[in-house]
Amino acid sequence: MFDTIIRNGNLPDGRERIDLGIRDGRIAAIERGLEAEAGAVIEAEGRLVSPAFCDPHFHMDATLSLGLPRMNVSGTLLEGIALWGELRPTLTREALVERALRYCDLAVSQGLLYIRSHVDTSDPRLVTAEAMIEVRERVKPYIDLQLVAFPQDGYFRAPEGERSLERALDMGLDIVGGIPHFERTMDEGRRSLEALCRIAAERGLPVDIHCDESDDPMSRHIETLAAETVRHGVQGRVAGSHLTSMHSMDDYYVSKLIPLMAEARVNVISNPLINIMLQGRHDTYPKRRGMTRVPELMAAGLNVSLGQDCCMDPWYSMGSGDMLEVAHMAIHVAQMGSIADKRRLFDAITVNPARTMGIEDYGLAVGCRADLVVLQAGDVTEALRLKPARLFVLRAGRIVSRTEPRIGHLAIAGRPERIDPGRDYRPA
Numbered sequence: 001m002f003d004t005i006i007r008n009g010n011l012p013d014g015r016e017r018i019d020l021g022i023r024d025g026r027i028a029a030i031e032r033g034l035e036a037e038a039g040a041v042i043e044a045e046g047r048l049v050s051p052a053f054c055d056p057h058f059h060m061d062a063t064l065s066l067g068l069p070r071m072n073v074s075g076t077l078l079e080g081i082a083l084w085g086e087l088r089p090t091l092t093r094e095a096l097v098e099r100a101l102r103y104c105d106l107a108v109s110q111g112l113l114y115i116r117s118h119v120d121t122s123d124p125r126l127v128t129a130e131a132m133i134e135v136r137e138r139v140k141p142y143i144d145l146q147l148v149a150f151p152q153d154g155y156f157r158a159p160e161g162e163r164s165l166e167r168a169l170d171m172g173l174d175i176v177g178g179i180p181h182f183e184r185t186m187d188e189g190r191r192s193l194e195a196l197c198r199i200a201a202e203r204g205l206p207v208d209i210h211c212d213e214s215d216d217p218m219s220r221h222i223e224t225l226a227a228e229t230v231r232h233g234v235q236g237r238v239a240g241s242h243l244t245s246m247h248s249m250d251d252y253y254v255s256k257l258i259p260l261m262a263e264a265r266v267n268v269i270s271n272p273l274i275n276i277m278l279q280g281r282h283d284t285y286p287k288r289r290g291m292t293r294v295p296e297l298m299a300a301g302l303n304v305s306l307g308q309d310c311c312m313d314p315w316y317s318m319g320s321g322d323m324l325e326v327a328h329m330a331i332h333v334a335q336m337g338s339i340a341d342k343r344r345l346f347d348a349i350t351v352n353p354a355r356t357m358g359i360e361d362y363g364l365a366v367g368c369r370a371d372l373v374v375l376q377a378g379d380v381t382e383a384l385r386l387k388p389a390r391l392f393v394l395r396a397g398r399i400v401s402r403t404e405p406r407i408g409h410l411a412i413a414g415r416p417e418r419i420d421p422g423r424d425y426r427p428a
């Protein structure tokens with residue numbers, strides 16, 4: 001007897017017409033033709049059943065603030081940071097919580113149940129940290145929310161940056177952040193990483209650094225991050241977010257760098273929506289794309305994930321809480337259009353970020369928490385192409401969101417790619 005059975009679902013690995021039995025909030029059986037009773041049955045009818053989406057890089061304290069106090073006219077990263085600096089003194093806990101909860105409602109409806117958010121600790125009032133800790137508690141029934149202490153204005157460069165970051169960690173933020181390319185000098189950037197990795201090692205916390213979000217090929221802080229990771233023995237617990245300067249680096253140098261990153265088991269987080277919007281802004285033509293080297297990093301065995309980064313804030317006027325939109329952009333920017341590539345990028349919004357975030361009971365296996373999405377698509381490649389309706393979203397086996405199927409959707413779901421069940425696929 002199960003609480004719920006999802007019947008005839010297609011799984012991301014290509015298995016078709018599989019039944020999932022759910023008991024006490026967890027997956028208790030995965031097999032074809034499951035003969036058992038259940039309190040409720042969801043008929044998937046050959047549609048994709050995926051583990052819930054994971055966003056390993058977001059800014060929950062800035063989300064849905066678009067237009068406050070004004071728009072970003074140049075559209076650049078630096079004007080975004082300046083604009084956020086204008087907004088920050090006016091932030092209140094109530095307004096931060098209200099916007100974040102609105103975003104979380106959107107996220108749940110998109111099947112996004114795991115989010116790692118950076119929280120700006122530059123303002124010593126730390127109203128951002130207070131508010132996001134409240135949000136973390138309030139959304140717990142629906143969303144696993146991890147919070148990074150993020151010195152947006154620089155660990156050394158902000159007036160009380162060092163102390164504020166440690167105070168935010170004392171308040172209960174989960175992860176140590178940093179932004180070495182925004183410190184005053186390359187050397188201060190390097191020293192900030194030394195300090196931040198030491199703090200993380202002493203406190204037993206993970207590290208997630210906004211690292212080299214720059215078109216400057218000489219922005220090489222990732223090299224220091226990898227070295228400090230090894231020095232402190234925290235391999236696998238460190239993430240490098242953005243890494244856009246790798247796009248512009250010399251190939252010879254990258255041939256040395258990627259093995260260093262692999263040795264340190266740095267988790268890579270690329271943010272394709274924001275990178276394609278913000279990078280290359282000083283170029284005329286040709287304009288660089290600016291996204292890090294996703295296929296090459298995957299091929300080297302690194303754990304590569306995709307993040308949304310922003311949704312309607314000083315840096316990005318778009319966004320919809322949809323991780324399929326993020327992967328859709330990555331397919332184009334990284335030119336990863338094969339079936340195998342698309343499956344790798346689907347992993348980059350599900351299992352890979354779950355690994356980065358250290359979620360141990362994640363996935364489609366017996367014993368995993370039943371955090372699942374039934375999509376109006378037959379398989380992974382169709383889901384990425386159509387960004388379809390999330391028909392059912394389940395949190396610990398309970399339906400937390402339902403969306404009606406889109407009329408006319410099946411008429412355009414031609415499925416030519418389903419001829420090949422992805423035999424060239426191997427997990428990244």
Ligand code: FE2
Nearest residue numbers: 059118210309
């Ligand atoms: Fe970010």
